[in-house]
Amino acid sequence: MSKNEQQYLDLAQKVLNEGALKGDRTGTGTHSLFGTQMRFDLQEGFPLLTTKKVYFGLIKSELLWFLRGDNNIRFLLQHNNHIWDEWAFKNWVESDQYTGPDMTNFGHRAIEDPEFAATYKIQKDIFVDKILNDDDFMATFGYVGDVYGKLWRNWETTSLNADEGTIDQVSRLVHDIKTTPDSRRLILTAWNAETTPQAPLPSCHVLSQFYVADGKLSVQLYQRSGDFFLGVPFNIASYSLLLHMVAAQTGYEVGDFVHTIGDAHIYNNHVDQITEQLSRPMHQLPKIWLNPEVKSLFDYTMDDIKILDYESEPAIKAPVAV
Numbered sequence: 229m230s231k232n233e234q235q236y237l238d239l240a241q242k243v244l245n246e247g248a249l250k251g252d253r254t255g256t257g258t259h260s261l262f263g264t265q266m267r268f269d270l271q272e273g274f275p276l277l278t279t280k281k282v283y284f285g286l287i288k289s290e291l292l293w294f295l296r297g298d299n300n301i302r303f304l305l306q307h308n309n310h311i312w313d314e315w316a317f318k319n320w321v322e323s324d325q326y327t328g329p330d331m332t333n334f335g336h337r338a339i340e341d342p343e344f345a346a347t348y349k350i351q352k353d354i355f356v357d358k359i360l361n362d363d364d365f366m367a368t369f370g371y372v373g374d375v376y377g378k379l380w381r382n383w384e385t386t387s388l389n390a391d392e393g394t395i396d397q398v399s400r401l402v403h404d405i406k407t408t409p410d411s412r413r414l415i416l417t418a419w420n421a422e423t424t425p426q427a428p429l430p431s432c433h434v435l436s437q438f439y440v441a442d443g444k445l446s447v448q449l450y451q452r453s454g455d456f457f458l459g460v461p462f463n464i465a466s467y468s469l470l471l472h473m474v475a476a477q478t479g480y481e482v483g484d485f486v487h488t489i490g491d492a493h494i495y496n497n498h499v500d501q502i503t504e505q506l507s508r509p510m511h512q513l514p515k516i517w518l519n520p521e522v523k524s525l526f527d528y529t530m531d532d533i534k535i536l537d538y539e540s541e542p543a544i545k546a547p548v549a550v
């Protein structure tokens with residue numbers, strides 16, 4: 229039995245039992261708890277959940293996308309990763325250039341109305357095709373704003389570092405971990421008070437802090453909002469992978485991933501799915517392999533990262549709240 233996975237299941241049960249019934253931006257409704265924490269000891273195994281299948285390829289390509297400093301979904305689409313489509317799609321259908329059928333409130337309508345779902349799918353496919361093949365269209369509508377990748381690698385500045393024009397927080401972080409491992413300032417922030425609130429979806433994993441002790445590197449994430457069934461399993465695996473990669477590049481063993489969530493919620497239309505998940509047996513956690521030949525955090529490709537011995541229960545489908 230995995231202590232790491234048990235923490236996720238216990239907290240899911242607690243959100244269901246004790247969570248407040250709370251409305252939310254998407255109009256779906258949630259069970260919500262405020263201020264939760266899980267601690268994953270990465271020496272125990274890689275915390276990719278086994279009580280449902282979690283698609284590690286999507287997690288890898290999303291993290292490589294962040295590390296490129298990219299905030300345009302074309303890279304994700306090139307890797308057949310569609311988890312950010314809806315938020316870029318909004319850029320297009322809410323713009324003057326969109327002349328197709330009305331897409332107001334497409335997230336809900338696609339769940340509730342099969343006829344609309346078919347119309348939506350056609351428009352979504354057109355959108356994906358144009359992002360992949362039309363450079364101007366991609367530059368205008370493919371972005372997801374001042375979030376993650378952009379802020380991690382290319383934080384725009386006016387007065388500070390005027391020569392550079394941008395700040396590369398990730399390179400600084402790796403440098404600081406190597407040169408001042410005892411530092412209490414090993415921070416990566418993805419919230420720019422000026423620009424992030426205008427993004428199609430303002431960053432959810434807002435701030436992380438790295439920490440070195442006893443030859444091990446740990447990280448704590450503050451996530452302001454956590455979709456416990458769909459998003460959180462991705463976030464756990466993503467930060468655990470980031471920690472493995474940064475540890476490999478700075479010469480440390482991996483320690484703990486501490487996951488603090490502000491509003492931890494289960495959407496009303498995920499209750500059956502998570503209840504099903506809670507009834508399932510666990511498998512042993514998998515292991516992660518990183519290509520030891522890679523000499524920079526920014527040089528990893530999809531093939532340099534592999535999950536080994538991943539056995540899981542089958543996937544469980546659920547609609548994403550837009």
Ligand SMILES: Nc1nc(=O)c2c([nH]1)NC[C@@H]1CN(c3ccc(C(=O)N[C@@H](CCC(=O)O)C(=O)O)cc3)CN21
Pocket residue numbers: 282283310311312315429455458459460462543544545546548549550
């Ligand atoms: N409501 C909501 N929840 C999220 O978790 C979330 C957002 N919105 N918006 C931005 C990103 C996108 N993320 C997502 C979006 C979708 C899935 C999802 O549907 N996962 C499915 C597999 C999807 C597939 O195969 O393409 C899963 O079963 O895990 C996961 C994370 C995390 N974020």
Ligand SMILES: O=c1ccn([C@H]2C[C@H](O)[C@@H](COP(=O)(O)O)O2)c(=O)[nH]1
Pocket residue numbers: 253254429430432433453454455456458459460463549
């Ligand atoms: O990495 C992520 C990104 C998003 N989410 C979830 C959390 C919420 O359910 C929505 C965002 O909606 P807000 O109204 O902006 O909080 O997306 C996640 O869990 N993980």
